[in-house]
Amino acid sequence: MTAVELLLIRIDYFRDRPHYVSVLREWLTELEISNGRLITMGNFLLLFVAATEAQNDQLLTFYSSREIDSNSRGERCVDKFIDVLGRKKVDTSGCKGFLEMNVLNQTLLQKVLVDEWQAEQTWLDAALATPRTKAFLEWKEAAKAARKEKRKREGQKKQIKREEEKQKREQEATQKALEEAAAVEEGQGEKQEESEEQSTAAEKDVVISKELVAVMPLSSEKEEPVKDIRQQQQSKQLQPSGPSKKNRNKKRRKSSTAAS
Incomplete structure (x- = not known):
């Protein structure tokens, strides 16, 4: 007789429960798994399976590779948020057939899973310890x-x-x-160059002025005597060449006296 392996899986959330359950049933049929329960206690979801080790291995492979639920965008997706709470071999299991089951409280859940179907209490405690x-x-x-x-x-x-x-x-x-x-x-x-140019030009002007001052007195001394001579010559030219009128009058008087 083939040994039975118990497999307990915690499912996080059903976004599309009818589709999820339908695909899960198809997998179980394909794998020829006939005994198990889909347990709901409020938002707490468990999948209990009693099958062979090979069948359970293949079921977990389907979970990791095949689409079963929908994501927030409405797209089909793999359920990667399941927890494998435990696996255990037993001689036989009291779980017969596959059904969906609602449980009202933890006490009833413990009675069914642990007391009747031989699941471990630690599996259940680990599942109940976290909200997701x-x-x-x-x-x-x-x-x-x-x-x-x-x-x-x-x-x-x-x-x-x-x-x-x-x-x-x-x-x-x-x-x-x-x-x-x-x-x-x-x-x-540029301003400095302009200033230097202006300074240079001013210096040149000063030099030229000094040169002119140095040259001008010499020219005046030479030209003034020449000017005086010219003025004297012009004055002589203006004087009449004959005897003066006074002398002529004297001669006339002398002539008259002699005639008398």
């Missing part, structure tokens, strides 16, 4: 950590971007300051 399956809670924590890490990476990227923008602004400000300083320095250089 451990597989779901682990996935939730992993997803939370992944989101946290993603936010961290995004924050780091934003920080790097802010630092790059800050450095760019600082570089632009530095470049602008250098350009302004160069422009000011160039302007000052």
